Amino acid sequence: xxxxxxxxxxxxxxxxRRGTTxxxxxxxxxxxxxxVGLVGESGSxxxxxxxxxxxLIPLSGGRILLDGRPLGALGKSRPLQMVFQDPYxxxxxxMTVGAxxxxxxxxxxxxxxxxxxxxxxxxxxxxxxxxxxxxLSGGQRQRVALARALGGxxxxxxxxxxxxxLDVSIQGTVLNLVRRLQEAMRLTMLFISHDLAVxxxxxxxxxxxxxxRIVECGPTTDLLNDPQHPYTRQLLAAAPRRxx
Amino acid sequence: xARVFRxxxxxxxxxxxxxxxxxxxxxxxxxxxxxxxxxxEQILRGVSAQHWAGTDSLGxxxxxxxxxxxxxxxxxxxxATAVGVLIGLILGAAPLLIGTxxxxxxxxxxxxxxxxxxxxxxxxxxxxFGVGARGAVLAIGLAVAPGFARLVHTLTSTxxxxxxxxxxxxxxxxxxxxxxxxxxxxxxEPLVVNATVVAGGALLAxxxxxFLGLGVQAPQYDWGRLLGDGLNRIYLHPMAALAxxxxxxxxxxxxxxxxxxxxxxxxxxxxxxAHLAPEEVEPVGPGGDAVLAVERLRVSFGEVSPVRDVxxxxxxxxxVGIVGESGSxxxxxxxxxACLIEEPGRVxxxxxxxxxxxxxxxxxxxxxxxxIQQFARQSTCRGGSEAAFAGQIAGSWDGAGSxxxxxxxxLGLGMAMVFQDPMxxxxxVLRIGRQLAEVAExxxxxxxxxxxxxxxxxxxxxxxxxxxxxxxxxxxEFSGGMRxxxxxxxxxxxxxxxLIADEPTTALxxxxxxxxxxxxxxxxxxxxxxxxxxxxxxxxxRQVCDRxxxxxxxxxxxxxxxxxxxxxxxPYTRALLAAVPDLDTDRGQPLAVIPGRPADPAHLPIGCAFxxxxxxxxxxxxxxxxxxxxxxxxxxxxxxxxxE
Numbered sequence: 001x002x003x004x005x006x007x008x009x010x011x012x013x014x015x016x017r018r019g020t021t022x023x024x025x026x027x028x029x030x031x032x033x034x035x036v037g038l039v040g041e042s043g044s045x046x047x048x049x050x051x052x053x054x055x056l057i058p059l060s061g062g063r064i065l066l067d068g069r070p071l072g073a074l075g076k077s078r079p080l081q082m083v084f085q086d087p088y089x090x091x092x093x094x095m096t097v098g099a100x101x102x103x104x105x106x107x108x109x110x111x112x113x114x115x116x117x118x119x120x121x122x123x124x125x126x127x128x129x130x131x132x133x134x135x136l137s138g139g140q141r142q143r144v145a146l147a148r149a150l151g152g153x154x155x156x157x158x159x160x161x162x163x164x165x166l167d168v169s170i171q172g173t174v175l176n177l178v179r180r181l182q183e184a185m186r187l188t189m190l191f192i193s194h195d196l197a198v199x200x201x202x203x204x205x206x207x208x209x210x211x212x213r214i215v216e217c218g219p220t221t222d223l224l225n226d227p228q229h230p231y232t233r234q235l236l237a238a239a240p241r242r243x244x
Numbered sequence: 245x246a247r248v249f250r251x252x253x254x255x256x257x258x259x260x261x262x263x264x265x266x267x268x269x270x271x272x273x274x275x276x277x278x279x280x281x282x283x284x285e286q287i288l289r290g291v292s293a294q295h296w297a298g299t300d301s302l303g304x305x306x307x308x309x310x311x312x313x314x315x316x317x318x319x320x321x322x323x324a325t326a327v328g329v330l331i332g333l334i335l336g337a338a339p340l341l342i343g344t345x346x347x348x349x350x351x352x353x354x355x356x357x358x359x360x361x362x363x364x365x366x367x368x369x370x371x372x373f374g375v376g377a378r379g380a381v382l383a384i385g386l387a388v389a390p391g392f393a394r395l396v397h398t399l400t401s402t403x404x405x406x407x408x409x410x411x412x413x414x415x416x417x418x419x420x421x422x423x424x425x426x427x428x429x430x431x432x433e434p435l436v437v438n439a440t441v442v443a444g445g446a447l448l449a450x451x452x453x454x455f456l457g458l459g460v461q462a463p464q465y466d467w468g469r470l471l472g473d474g475l476n477r478i479y480l481h482p483m484a485a486l487a488x489x490x491x492x493x494x495x496x497x498x499x500x501x502x503x504x505x506x507x508x509x510x511x512x513x514x515x516x517x518a519h520l521a522p523e524e525v526e527p528v529g530p531g532g533d534a535v536l537a538v539e540r541l542r543v544s545f546g547e548v549s550p551v552r553d554v555x556x557x558x559x560x561x562x563x564v565g566i567v568g569e570s571g572s573x574x575x576x577x578x579x580x581x582a583c584l585i586e587e588p589g590r591v592x593x594x595x596x597x598x599x600x601x602x603x604x605x606x607x608x609x610x611x612x613x614x615x616i617q618q619f620a621r622q623s624t625c626r627g628g629s630e631a632a633f634a635g636q637i638a639g640s641w642d643g644a645g646s647x648x649x650x651x652x653x654x655l656g657l658g659m660a661m662v663f664q665d666p667m668x669x670x671x672x673v674l675r676i677g678r679q680l681a682e683v684a685e686x687x688x689x690x691x692x693x694x695x696x697x698x699x700x701x702x703x704x705x706x707x708x709x710x711x712x713x714x715x716x717x718x719x720x721e722f723s724g725g726m727r728x729x730x731x732x733x734x735x736x737x738x739x740x741x742x743l744i745a746d747e748p749t750t751a752l753x754x755x756x757x758x759x760x761x762x763x764x765x766x767x768x769x770x771x772x773x774x775x776x777x778x779x780x781x782x783x784x785x786r787q788v789c790d791r792x793x794x795x796x797x798x799x800x801x802x803x804x805x806x807x808x809x810x811x812x813x814x815p816y817t818r819a820l821l822a823a824v825p826d827l828d829t830d831r832g833q834p835l836a837v838i839p840g841r842p843a844d845p846a847h848l849p850i851g852c853a854f855x856x857x858x859x860x861x862x863x864x865x866x867x868x869x870x871x872x873x874x875x876x877x878x879x880x881x882x883x884x885x886x887x888e
Binding site for chain 1: 406407408411412413414415416417425426429430570753754758780782819824825826829831836837838841
C-alpha cells in the first residue's frame with residue numbers, strides 16, 4: 001500500500017477561457033493504509049477529482065503522485081482502481097461476473113482461483129462467477145464491482161458514491177464490507193460521498209469540498225466536533241441526527 | 245432475434261429471405277446448364293409453356309437465367325455490404341481507437357460524406373474504379389460506408405461513456421480490446437439489423453449500376469444486366485424485363501423487411517400484460533374532517549399487485565409520511581391517489597375520497613397522453629414523463645376523454661404534486677411563469693395578465709429571489725432546488741388542501757434539501773394544506789411529518805406517530821431505523837443490516853412478505869400474512885399484542 005498525493009490539481013472542462021473549472025488547485029494527501037472521506041454536494045468537483053486520479057479525464061494543472069512518483073497514462077496497468085456509483089452501468093451486461101473480475105487480474109495468475117478468492121472476499125458464493133449482472137441485485141453488483149477493483153491489486157482504491165444508488169437496507173451491508181476490507185487489508189482508500197454520516201462511518205480523515213476547492217480537512221472526530229469552515233457547519237446542521 | 249419470428253411481417257420476411265438465399269445457393273447448380281443453353285431456333289421468343297418468360301437474343305431461357313442470376317446479384321450485394329460495413333466500423337470506431345482529437349477529424353469527414361446522396365457516390369466511384377463487377381462492389385461499399393460509420397459512431401460513443409468501459413480502461417485493458425470485448429458486443433444488435441437493411445439497398449443499387457452498364461459485364465449476368473437486356477423489347481415481350489425486375493423487388497423486400505422486423509423486435513420490449521378488473525367494493529361512511537380517505541387501495545399491473553390493501557386517512561393540515569424501499573409501492577400509492585395510474589395499471593379501492601368527493605365515481609383515469617403509456621415498471625414512469633404528469637395534475641392536459649371537468653378542477657386546484665426529479669417535472673420549453681400561470685388560467689378562469697401576476701406572487705412566496713425576472717426564465721436556468729421550489733409554487737396556484745411530495749429532496753444536495761423541507765413546512769403552516777410526503781429516507785420523514793406509514797412489498801406494515809419511531813414495533817421499521825448511519829453511529833461497530841433483498845412484487849411469499857428477512861419469523865409468519873391491527877402488521881411485534 002502506498003500514499004496518494006494530489007498537488008494543486010486543476011481540472012477544467014471546455015475551452016480555456018470559457019468552460020468551467022471543476023477542480024481548482026486541490027491539494028490532498030491520502031496516507032498509506034488509511035481511508036480519507038471526501039464529502040461535498042453535486043457539482044463540488046469530488047467526482048472530477050476521482051476521475052482525474054484514475055486517468056479518465058486529463059489534468060489541466062498540478063500533478064497526482066503515488067509514493068512521490070507521478071502517475072502514468074491510462075491504458076497501462078494502473079495502481080489505482082475505482083468503484084462507481086451506479087451498479088447497473090458499471091458491469092458489462094454481456095460478460096459473466098467471473099469474466100468481468102478476471103479482466104482486472106494481472107496476467108500470469110491463476111484466474112479461476114483468484115476470481116473465487118475475490119468473490120469470497122466480498123461475501124459472494126463462488127458459483128456467482130458464472131452469472132450475468134442482470135441476475136444480480138444492486139447490492140450484489142456493487143460487491144462484484146468491489147471484487148473487480150480489488151482484483152487489480154490496487155495501491156489505492158477510489159470509491160465514488162458507491163452506496164447512493166442502493167436501498168437503505170442494502171447500503172449497510174456494503175458499508176460494513178468496505179470498512180471490514182479496509183481495516184483487514186490496510187487499504188489506502190479515497191471514499192467519496194455526499195452523505196456526511198456515511199463518510200463519517202467509513203473514513204479516518206474527512207475533506208470537505210465545495211466549488212472545486214477543499215474548504216476543510218482534518219481527522220474525522222476533530223472535524224465533526226469542531227468544524228472551522230462555515231460550510232462544514234452548514235453541512236453538519238443539515239445532516240439529520242437521531243433524536244433520543 | 246427469436247422475437248422477429250413472432251410478428252406476421254417478421255415471419256413472412258424471414259421465409260422470403262430464406263427462399264432468396266436458398267435459390268442463390270442452389271439455382272446455379274440445378275439450372276446452370278439450362279440457363280446457358282443456346283438454342284438458335286428459339287431466338288427472342290415471347291412467353292410460352294416451354295419458356296415461361298421467353299428467350300433472349302441467343303435463345304436462352306430467361307426464366308432460368310433470372311433464377312441463376314440470383315446468386316451473383318445476392319453475392320455482389322452482400323460483398324458490397326460487407327465492404328461498406330467494414331469501412332463503416334473502422335471509421336465509426338476510429339474516435340475510440342485514436343483518441344478524441346484525431347477522432348474528431350474522422351467524424352467531421354464522415355459527416356461531410358453522409359451529406360452526399362449514396363447513388364451519386366456510387367456513380368462517382370464506379371467511374372473511378374472502372375466499369376465492372378469489382379468496381380461496382382467497391383463503389384457501392386464506399387457509398388454505404390459513411391451512413392454506417394455515423395451509426396457506429398453514435399452507438400459506440402453512448403456505450404463508451406458507460407462505467408463498465410471506464411472500469412475496463414482503468415483495469416489496464418487496451419483500446420482495441422475494449423472495443424472488441426465491451427463496446428461492439430453491446431451495440432451488435434442494431435448494427436446487424438441496419439446491415440440487413442443496407443444489404444437490401446445495395447441489391448437495388450447494384451441492379452441499377454448493372455442496368456446502366458456500369459456493373460456486371462457479359463458474359464456474366466445479374467438481375468440488373470438481364471433487366472437492361474430485356475428493356476429494349478419491353479413492348480414486344482414485357483416478361484423479359486419484368487421477370488428480373490420482379491426478382492430484384494422480391495429480394496430487396498426480403499432483406500429490408502427482415503431488417504425492419506428485426507429492428508422493431510429489438511427496439512420495443514413491452515411485456516404483454518393482461519388486464520384485471522379492479523375489485524369494486526361499496527364505500528363506507530362520510531369522511532369527517534378528512535382531506536383524503538383511502539381504504540383498501542390496490543394497484544395492479546396484470547397479475548402483479550405492487551400496492552395491496554393500503555388504507556390511509558389524512559386530516560386537514562396534517563403531515564403524513566410514507567416510508568419504504570424502492571419497489572415497496574409508495575410512489576404508486578401517491579400516483580393512484582392523484583389519479584395518475586396509466587394503462588395497463590388498474591386501481592381498485594373500497595374508498596377513495598378527496599375532500600368528500602368520490603374519485604372513483606368517474607373513471608379515475610385521465611385520457612392518456614400517448615408518451616406515457618408504458619408503466620410496466622415504476623422506474624419507467626420516473627423516466628421522462630413527469631412533466632406530462634405535472635401537466636395533468638395542473639389539469640392542462642386537454643385531450644378529449646371521459647374525465648369530467650369537475651374532477652379535473654377538483655384535482656387541479658385542490659391537490660398539488662411535487663416529483664422527485666426537478667429536471668423532468670417542468671416543461672423545458674415553457675417559461676416558468678407561463679407554466680404556473682396556466683393553472684390559474686385553466687381552473688380559475690383568470691385573465692392572462694392576472695394569472696401571470698399571481699404566478700410572480702407565488703414564486704415570491706416560495707422564496708425565489710427576483711421573482712419577476714425569474715418568471716421569464718426557462719427551467720434550465722433554474723438550479724435543482726429552485727425548480728423544486730417552482731414546483732411547490734405551482735401547487736400553490738390553486739388553494740391546495742393536499743400537497744403530495746414524492747421524494748422531493750432525493751435529487752437535491754443535503755443543504756438544499758433542508759431548505760426545501762423547511763419550505764414545505766412553511767407552506768403547510770401558511771396555507772393549512774395537508775402534506776403527504778413520500779421518501780425512502782426515514783430521517784427526512786422524521787423531520788417533517790406528524791405520522792408515518794411504513795410500507796413493505798406493497799402493504800402498510802406499520803403506522804405510528806413520528807415521536808414513537810424509536811419505539812417502533814414492527815421488526816422492519818426497527819431494522820430500517822438501525823440501518824441508516826447518522827452522525828451518532830458508533831464507528832467501532834458494524835452497521836445493523838437487513839439480510840436478504842427487498843421483496844419482489846411479482847414473487848411474493850404466501851405469508852408475511854418480510855418473513856424471509858426477519859429474525860423473529862416462525863412458521864406462522866411463513867404461512868399467514870399478518871393483518872394491520874393496532875397500527876402494526878406483524879405476528880411478533882415488539883411489546884406484544886400484534887396480529888391475533
